[in-house]
Amino acid sequence: MFRQRKDYRKGKNRRELPLIAGIVWLAMALFLSGVILPTGVWSHPAKKIILNYNKSAGTLSVTIQHPSSILDWHYIKTISISKNKENPIENNYENQPGNEFTYTYTVAASSGDTLTVTAACSLYETTTARITIP
Secondary structure, three states, rough: OOOOOOOOOOOOOOOOOOOOHHHHHHHHHHHHHHHHHHHHHOOOOEEEEEEEEOOOEEEEEEEEEEEOOOOOOEEEEEEEEOOOOOOOEEOOOOOOHHHHHHEEEEEEOOOOEEEEEEEEEHHHHHHHEEEOOO
């Protein structure tokens, strides 16, 4: 009445992963590569911050090297500037213009003042640089 199906594949006694289990494993792998790896592997602070102060114009040029392949997602989010360890002024951004870029700020500083700049990445890494005005 009932006929047994013949299995012509090699290793017919070998257990195979059901389709639903394969889909679950694939979903977990995509989740881990899309959520865990970007923050752990792609997250890095700015490579370098170069500061130049123009005393006659009263401006501070901040050049930042921060390579990113997704400039709207992994970027320098905040640049904080403080003078002589006083309350910092924060400048917030929603992306970065390139892998190396320069912002210029008006900052009143005198000889002997120390300007501290901290660049914070959108993925929570920071880099700090200082310049003392001659």
